Amino acid sequence: MSTISTVTSLAYLVAAASFVIGLHLMNSPASARRGSQLSSAGMAIAVAATIARIAYDGLITPTGWAVLGAGTLLGAGVGLRSAYTIKMTAIPQLVSLFNAVGGGAAALVAIADFVRLTGVPRASIVPSVMVPTVLDVVIGAVTFTGSLLAAGKLQGWVPGRPLVFPGVRLVNILLAVVVLGGGAYLFSGADNGWVLTAVLLAALAFGVTMVLPIGGADMPVVISMLNALTGTAVAMAGFVIGNSALIIAGALVGASGAILTKLMADAMNRSIANIVVGGFGTGDALDPGAAAIGGDIRQIGAADAAIQLAYASKVIIVPGYGLAAAQAQHEVAQLAVLLQERGADVSFAIHPVAGRMPGHMNVLLAEANVPYTLLKEMDEINPEFPQADVALVIGANDVTNPAARRAGTAISGMPILDVDRAKHVIVIKRSMGHGYAGIDNELYTDPKTEMFLADAKTGLAELTAAIKTLVG
Amino acid sequence: MSASLLSDISIFLLSLLVGFEVISKVPSTLHTPLMSAANSIHGIVLVGAMLTAAAAHTTVGYVLSFIAAAFAGMNVVGGYRVTDRMLQMFKRPPLPPKGGTDQDRS
Known part of the structure; x- marks a missing residue:
């Protein structure tokens, strides 16, 4: 083995080790950023060693260098630009x-x-x-x-x-x-x-x-x-x-x-x-036209919902796809801060598939400055629902439907958040339409549930404003 | 089967097992950054694109190398940058309860 190929092989080994350690550091939000940086340093070492190897071998043509340089810089430029400008949603x-x-x-x-x-x-x-x-x-x-x-x-x-x-x-x-x-x-x-x-x-x-x-x-x-x-x-x-x-x-x-x-x-x-x-859910066995829900639902306005939230000592917020779609992460964060200032214990219950990719909801809430210690996984938060005075569901549907616990429904067996076990439930939702599974959500007709029909963004802003004016 | 192929297969299999072991411990809070980080790691294909460009001597070879380098460069640089941007948003709670004044927009 020539010296240069030994050196490059060792560099690749260092890079591979940094990838593994980097991924390992992603086990906790506190060390995750360090992990990603370590992994990128390993990547830089691998690329630098490859450049050295190519230059030493001398088999590459001048056109090859030009093609390589121009291609990489072009791609890197585009990638960097999109990475800087992309919205978290x-x-x-x-x-x-x-x-x-x-x-x-x-x-x-x-x-x-x-x-x-x-x-x-x-x-x-x-x-x-x-x-x-x-x-x-x-x-x-x-x-x-x-x-x-x-x-x-x-x-x-x-x-x-x-x-x-x-x-x-x-x-x-x-x-x-x-x-x-x-x-x-x-x-x-x-x-x-x-x-x-x-x-x-x-x-x-x-x-x-x-x-x-x-x-x-x-x-x-x-x-x-x-x-x-x-x-x-x-x-x-x-x-x-x-x-x-x-x-x-x-x-x-x-x-x-x-x-x-x-x-x-x-x-x-x-x-x-x-x-x-x-x-x-393409609608063959189901009836997508029957968006009107069976059973009675109770509607609630911003003022009543605000009073309930303001006097709750434990609030669990359940953000769903509707919150991500309405880009209401900042509004929900403001509401959480306000409730915390009033002395309430506030946490976020996050279903694994909330958002549009694994863990997406956590990124959106982190962007809105919600500390990661408030973001609770499903298994961690489910036992806490019975103690919650109010569970505030925002744009989440199927993942809160108690029908999943029974056999014979489209979502039977799906792991859900136990929202129905909270003492009181407020649901912010744009309309009474169905979720992706196309079935009625039994949570909405539960006697302790009240529906606040509004877009997530405006609804949350109204709630926050109402709490401030009504109870100071 | 040659010795080098056998060792490559061993490396592949063991890396898969290491991957399963390391990643199954990542909390779901971090799944998006994890996927983005994994995405950046497969940007190592840039090394492959570089070696391809080094071996190219025909127009077709140059064109393929150019596209591969551009794709891989975008993957690796953009991937690491966006992962870092996400991860720097994950913050611990502030020690004294923070006033909401700077966040009020009413």
Whole structure:
């Protein structure tokens, strides 16, 4: 082993260790930022070592340097700009976009390697390179188009509802045949560029047909899954070019995405297969027109709700998708501060799938300066609901529906927040429409629940103003 | 099976297991930054793009390397920046209960 390759290998080892330790430091909000910084330092070391290696080897052409420099700077500039300007409500789109380009880059590395190898006279590409090449191209291409489409859905450029077109199953089967058949052909040692192109195009198309039928509320699962796939693609790229740093980092990300996918699917009471196949809540067995709720509901105005909150000694706030959609995180934070000043014990109950990606609600509340010690996970807060004088539900629906505890409903078995066990419940909601599952929320007709029908942002502002004027 | 392939497969498998072990302890409060951090880590594909550019000698090779470098650069730089931006918002509670005056907008 030459000196330079020893040095680069050691640098990659340092980088890999910093990724693992960096992820480990994310176990607590207090050390998480240090973890991310350590991980970025490891990344810088890996990149610097690679530059040194390339310069030392001297095989790169001046055009190669120019292409590399210009490409990296352009990408870095765009990435940096979007990272600085993005709104916290739009984080899921940005993470999806970064995921897409990561998957795309991984696929391109394998494609470039394939093109280079087929461009020179030699024996056919060995299976230990060909197998990861095909896997990398397929997985990378699927995540590229899949993540772009997911980002488009989250941004609202593509309708968020499940889009199903006739014959989609047939199209998927055809695409699978092309990918599997082409892959098998390439594995057999025939390195035909046209076959790889066909496989690439089929995989790109499959990314679209896979994400298209998946609804907006399932996005936390989909984003996690695409993240896992990109990690795997990067690991495959590592096998193609024989680079351990890519293999380790890719495997770490693959594992993290897989865990999050499982956690999210469990929290939504869905199997991963069920989400990917799609069709949940599209309204065939249910009646979406029956938005009017059965049973009586009691409406309440800002003034009455304010009085109840002002004299409560323990308040649990349950923020949901409606709060994120209305971008009302600052209003809810102001209300929490006001109640705390009046001596109330205030905490936030956060369901795992609140928001548009795993843990998104926590980021929104952190942005509004809510200390992370007030953000309680479902298992931690559920035993506290019986002591709560008021549970204030803001734009959350299915995750509070007690029907989940019974068998035979669309959400049976789904883990929920035990809001109905609080002494009193106030729900801020824009309309009496259904949640994603399309069923009535029995919480709303509970005798101790009162509905404050308003947009989350204006409703919360009215509440805060009312508390100030009514009780000082 | 060559020795290097065998060691690559071992590294891959062990890294997967380390990943499962490390990440299953992350609280759900931090899942978004975690995913964003993991996203930045797969930006290591920039190293792959650099090695690809170093080996390129044809127009097709240059074009592919350029796009790969741009994609990977965006992934890694943007990813780390946005993760850091998120994490710096996670604050401990202020020690004395903080007055709401600076946050009032009524």
